[in-house]
Amino acid sequence: MAGFFGSREGERLSKQQFKAQLNQVYCWYTVGLVLFVAVLAGLERLGMPRLWIGSTFLMATIGLYAGIGIMSRTTDATEYYVAGRRVPAVYNGMATGADWMSAASFIGLAGTLYLTGYSGLAFIMGWTGGYCLVALVLAPYLRKFGQFTIPDFLGERYGGNLPRFIGVIAAILCSFTYLVAQIYGVGLITSYLTGIAFELGIFLGLGGILVCSFLGGMRAVTWTQVAQYIILVMAYLIPVIWLSAKQTGVPVPQLVYGYQLEKVTAREKQLTDDPGEQQVRALFRQRSEALANKIGHPAASLTADRLDASRKMEELKSGNASVAQVSVAARALAAMPRNEAAAVRSWSAAKATADIKSQPLNGMPPHAAQFSGDPDGTPKEKALYDSSRRNFLALVFCLMVGTAALPHILMRYYTVPSVREARQSVTWSLFFICLLYFTAPALAILVKYEIFTVLVGMPFDHLPAWINTWSKVDPTLLSVTDVNRDNILQLNEMTVGGDVIVLLTPELAGLPYVISALVAAGGLAAALSTADGLLLTIANALGHDVYYRMIDPNASTVSRVTVSKILLLVVALTAAYVAAQKPADILFLVSAAFSFAAASFFPALSLGIFWKRATGIAAVLGMVSGLGVTSYYMLTTQPWLREAFGVTSPIQLWWGIEPISAGLFGVPVGFAVIVLVSLVTRPPPQKACDLVDHVRYPDLKSL
Amino acid sequence: MQLTDSQRRYWRKNLVLTAALLLIWVVVTFGVSYFARALSFRFFGWPFSFWMGAQGALLVYCLIIRAYAWYMNHLDVEHDVADLADDGGH
Numbered sequence: 113m114a115g116f117f118g119s120r121e122g123e124r125l126s127k128q129q130f131k132a133q134l135n136q137v138y139c140w141y142t143v144g145l146v147l148f149v150a151v152l153a154g155l156e157r158l159g160m161p162r163l164w165i166g167s168t169f170l171m172a173t174i175g176l177y178a179g180i181g182i183m184s185r186t187t188d189a190t191e192y193y194v195a196g197r198r199v200p201a202v203y204n205g206m207a208t209g210a211d212w213m214s215a216a217s218f219i220g221l222a223g224t225l226y227l228t229g230y231s232g233l234a235f236i237m238g239w240t241g242g243y244c245l246v247a248l249v250l251a252p253y254l255r256k257f258g259q260f261t262i263p264d265f266l267g268e269r270y271g272g273n274l275p276r277f278i279g280v281i282a283a284i285l286c287s288f289t290y291l292v293a294q295i296y297g298v299g300l301i302t303s304y305l306t307g308i309a310f311e312l313g314i315f316l317g318l319g320g321i322l323v324c325s326f327l328g329g330m331r332a333v334t335w336t337q338v339a340q341y342i343i344l345v346m347a348y349l350i351p352v353i354w355l356s357a358k359q360t361g362v363p364v365p366q367l368v369y370g371y372q373l374e375k376v377t378a379r380e381k382q383l384t385d386d387p388g389e390q391q392v393r394a395l396f397r398q399r400s401e402a403l404a405n406k407i408g409h410p411a412a413s414l415t416a417d418r419l420d421a422s423r424k425m426e427e428l429k430s431g432n433a434s435v436a437q438v439s440v441a442a443r444a445l446a447a448m449p450r451n452e453a454a455a456v457r458s459w460s461a462a463k464a465t466a467d468i469k470s471q472p473l474n475g476m477p478p479h480a481a482q483f484s485g486d487p488d489g490t491p492k493e494k495a496l497y498d499s500s501r502r503n504f505l506a507l508v509f510c511l512m513v514g515t516a517a518l519p520h521i522l523m524r525y526y527t528v529p530s531v532r533e534a535r536q537s538v539t540w541s542l543f544f545i546c547l548l549y550f551t552a553p554a555l556a557i558l559v560k561y562e563i564f565t566v567l568v569g570m571p572f573d574h575l576p577a578w579i580n581t582w583s584k585v586d587p588t589l590l591s592v593t594d595v596n597r598d599n600i601l602q603l604n605e606m607t608v609g610g611d612v613i614v615l616l617t618p619e620l621a622g623l624p625y626v627i628s629a630l631v632a633a634g635g636l637a638a639a640l641s642t643a644d645g646l647l648l649t650i651a652n653a654l655g656h657d658v659y660y661r662m663i664d665p666n667a668s669t670v671s672r673v674t675v676s677k678i679l680l681l682v683v684a685l686t687a688a689y690v691a692a693q694k695p696a697d698i699l700f701l702v703s704a705a706f707s708f709a710a711a712s713f714f715p716a717l718s719l720g721i722f723w724k725r726a727t728g729i730a731a732v733l734g735m736v737s738g739l740g741v742t743s744y745y746m747l748t749t750q751p752w753l754r755e756a757f758g759v760t761s762p763i764q765l766w767w768g769i770e771p772i773s774a775g776l777f778g779v780p781v782g783f784a785v786i787v788l789v790s791l792v793t794r795p796p797p798q799k800a801c802d803l804v805d806h807v808r809y810p811d812l813k814s815l
Numbered sequence: 816m817q818l819t820d821s822q823r824r825y826w827r828k829n830l831v832l833t834a835a836l837l838l839i840w841v842v843v844t845f846g847v848s849y850f851a852r853a854l855s856f857r858f859f860g861w862p863f864s865f866w867m868g869a870q871g872a873l874l875v876y877c878l879i880i881r882a883y884a885w886y887m888n889h890l891d892v893e894h895d896v897a898d899l900a901d902d903g904g905h
Contacts, residue, residue: 230851233868237844240873244840247880248833252887256898366870370860480862482851497852505845512844530898532891535884542880546873553869722830805818808826810891811898 127529131200142342148172153626162625166305169629173343173636174320180339181324181332189669192329192676193260193652194526199334201533205540207334208524210341210641212239212515212545214290215297216702218344218638221549223610225556229479231500232556234507236549240542241508242515245714247538250516251525253721253807255534260526261649262519262713263657269720269803270728271796273662278735280653282712283519285739286705287646288687290518293702294643295691301636304585304615305629311692317640318688325644325651326677333644334527340637341544347634348548348614352555355621359561365554372561377480379564383603384472391596392604393470400466403459410452410459417455421445474604479560499768506773513779514706517713519653520645531810559613562620568603575601578619582612590616647687651680703772704746711738711778719786724804727796730789738782745774825894832886836879843867843875 125133152165190196199207217239225232257265263283267276295314298321302313324332356365359372383389406413425441449455468475477484483504485496515521524541525534567575572594582590589609592601614635618627655676660667667675695701712735719726719734747753749763750771769776806812818826847854847867855862861869891897 230865230868233865237848237868237872241840241844241876244837244876244879248836248883368860370858370866372860373865374860480855480865482855482862482864487852501849501851505848508844508848532888532898535887539877539880539884542877546877549873550870808829809822809896811896812822813895 127198127200130198134200134203138338138342141339145343145346149626149630152629153624156624156626162629163307165626166307166629166632169633170302170305170316170636173633174316176339177320177336177640178323180336181327183328184332184335185327186329186331187670187673189260189673191331192673193656194523195329195331195334197258197527198529199527201528201537202540203338204334204524204528204533204537205544206341207337207527208521208537208541209544209548210337210344210637211524211645212521212541212642213344213548213638214294214642214702215301215635215639216293217548217552218348218635219297219611219614222552222555222559223613225553226560226608226613227476227610229477230482231477231504233553234504235511236553238508238511239515240545240549242512243538243542243545245512245516246521246525247535247542249718249721250522251538252531252534252810254522254717255525255528256531256807256810257803258526260656261652262522262717263653264661265720266716266731267657267661269800270716270726270731271800272728275716275728275731275735276657276661278732279713279716280657282708282735282739283653284650286518286709286712287520287649288683289701290705291643291646291650291683291687292691292695294639294646295687296694297639298636298643299691301632301639305632305636310694314688314692317636318684321640321643321647322681322684325647326680329673329676330523330527330648333648336644337641340641343630344634344637344641345544345547347630347637348551348555351617351621351623351627351631352551352558354623354627355558355562355617356554358621359558365558366550369554369557373480373557376557376561376564377478379561380473380478383564383568386602388596388598388600388602389472389604391598392602393472395595396466396470396604400463400470403463403466407456407459407463410456414449414452414455418445418448421448469604474606474608479557502768503770503773506769506776509779510707510710510773510775511703513710513714514708514775517709517717518706519709519713520642520649523649523652524645555617556613559617559620563606563608564603567606568601570601572599572601576619578616582616647680647684650683651676654679654683700750700752700772704750704774707742707746707773707775707778708739710775711742711782714779715782715786719783721804721807723787723790724801725790725795726786727790727793728800729793730786733789734782734786737785738778740778741781742774742778745777746771749774821894822896825890825896828890829887832883836883839875840879843872847872 152160152168156165186192188196221232221235224235254262254265257268259265259268261283263276263279266279267273269275295318298317299310299314302308302317303310306313308316324336352365353363356368357363360368362368421441421444425438425445428438428441449458483497483500485498485500486493487497488494489497525537528534528537572592575592579590579592583592586609588607589612591607592605594601595605596602615628615631618625618631655672659675659679660672715738716726716731716735720731745766747757748759748761749765753759753771754763766777847864851864851868854864854867857863858866888897
């Protein structure tokens with residue numbers, strides 16, 4: 113069995129044979145997957161309970177990933193670090209696709225597009241356009257360099273351990289925050305599928321990740337990621353295709369959703385002027401004013417509230433109220449804020465929600481509107497337009513450059529056999545990624561159409577049952593309340609969280625539960641595959657770069673791999689521990705990783721290849737200053753980080769750029785410092801120049 | 816290491832191609848997005864700039880990378896710098 117994913121004992125397959133064998137394995141695997149879903153669908157009809165279906169899915173997929181890990185176990189360094197450098201371009205493309213598409217892409221992207229419309233396209237462009245930089249500026253050259261990690265390149269090109277060490281720090285900084293977010297996603301999905309506790313879900317998922325990457329390193333991770341890609345793309349496409357066929361009669365959502373967008377835009381105008389909607393908005397405005405009044409006089413309002421709640425309790429007790437009613441009132445009384453500060457905090461949060469809900473369309477911008485504000489309007493609208501456009505462009509820039517600098521992606525191009533295949537492999541990567549990214553905006557619009565035209569305007573007693581199911585899971589994900597008591601659902605009476613959009617699609621399309629479970633398994637595959645790649649990046653940076661290159665260069669191959677494996681365990685457990693604490697603002701941390709990667713790696717890597725004059729000391733200073741500027745801007749402007757680090761100075765945005773795009777300042781500073789310092793320091797030694805020539809030509813035949 | 820004329824020309828051609836393709840990349844991404852409000856004529860139902868952000872730009876990115884891989888793989892052979900990967904790995 114081990115022969116599937118590598119060399120059989122004593123026998124080496126030719127490239128064509130190896131690829132043919134892979135084609136066969138993954139073909140059967142896909143057929144098996146379809147059959148598995150079909151069998152479960154049959155069992156569902158026969159009355160298999162939902163939780164069983166979910167658990168079967170979870171166990172089957174995690175078992176599959178572990179199985180691949182066991183089949184491709186290895187202690188060979190080339191196999192462990194770079195999968196033996198024999199992964200065909202197509203398969204490396206698929207593996208990169210899975211490595212790249214995280215829980216944020218799979219679950220979060222369509223939700224962001226649903227909530228923000230055009231602004232969300234910054235993620236679509238940013239997370240695909242970065243591959244142009246990967247293909248043209250980095251991947252082929254790194255493949256020619258042909259070592260094991262990204263800090264390796266910095267160490268060789270710039271000489272000495274300092275550039276390597278800073279590379280290790282930067283790689284860990286951006287990969288670890290990203291890893292925590294993936295493991296958090298694993299915990300959420302596992303507990304949704306099986307109903308077990310979140311913390312337990314984390315460790316169950318972690319088991320799947322570990323068996324795979326621990327035993328087989330990059331080799332196991334590569335072949336698992338290909339399997340995960342197939343699951344995640346199937347899970348993403350099936351419900352959208354179904355929904356599209358249901359709405360438009362055409363099963364190609366990517367081609368026809370433009371017309372649905374037109375209908376959504378027309379419906380948005382209707383909903384803005386609808387009397388029921390206006391009534392609901394007016395009620396929320398009153399609520400917001402009442403809360404503002406309370407915040408103005410916290411002491412008096414809190415006393416009045418307490419008095420009110422206890423009087424109500426007394427009334428219920430003395431009257432013949434049911435036990436349930438009394439317990440609701442008791443809970444309300446117990447939930448009363450303890451002091452003024454807590455009261456003000458909870459009122460401010462409630463006021464923020466009410467403020468959003470007193471805007472048309474539940475606070476969402478019109479879906480097709482490019483940027484907010486108006487270039488021809490009042491000066492205030494004009495300023496709003498300018499700043500929203502500037503932030504859109506800045507975010508695209510940071511996401512693109514960050515994509516091109518994330519070590520776990522760049523590392524994948526070490527695994528292909530040649531420079532030629534590295535170039536082709538980036539093409540395949542982007543192709544496989546685009547399959548999903550083409551679909552996400554379509555999904556958002558089809559779901560919006562369904563909610564705006566089918567759900568909104570429905571009597572409350574006719575609403576589908578899954579709304580209730582979801583609000584029991586988490587009311588911030590999905591909940592409805594009849595604010596104006598007309599028994600008709602208005603848009604502003606509904607709360608929809610971004611993370612639930614993808615998981616809702618099968619229900620909206622009227623598909624059986626087994627497809628919902630498939631979608632959840634797809635989300636799990638997305639999170640696990642990215643976690644695998646990140647875990648390897650961190651463990652290899654520590655095991656290969658720090659231990660082997662810096663501490664013990666005479667270490668044997670076996671001990672190098674063993675040290676990497678032990679570190680992998682430690683990193684995984686640490687990340688799981690951090691994720692179990694449910695750190696706040698996880699989405700921000702993920703986006704921050706892009707800015708960090710962009711500012712620290714991109715200038716040093718690209719100048720290292722394209723400019724022979726770039727010197728070691730300049731690269732060190734460039735990486736440090738890029739990272740420094742980015743961190744400084746984030747620390748002083750991002751609310752959560754400000755609180756964590758106790759920053760109290762007033763927020764000063766540079767040119768109105770949001771903290772999420774801090775890399776916009778870090779990247780140019782990094783470039784400028786490397787160029788300026790290089791010009792005033794001694795030119796790099798001949799060895800470095802020879803290395804640059806070596807990476808520039810796929811095969812440099814010396815004279 | 817001394818480079819031959821052919822090898823120098825190879826690198827210069829590579830630089831020109833990279834710069835040209837990156838220029839297209841910049842125009843498609845930042846050019847279209849900057850003028851997004853003005854470019855909202857109807858395009859198969861979508862406002863044009865919306866379609867560009869959701870699909871058009873992605874298509875162009877794919878083409879850019881495909882073109883680069885195709886051209887460079889030919890250029891390698893033409894300038895005799897292609898690596899002829901041995902059969903079977905390593």
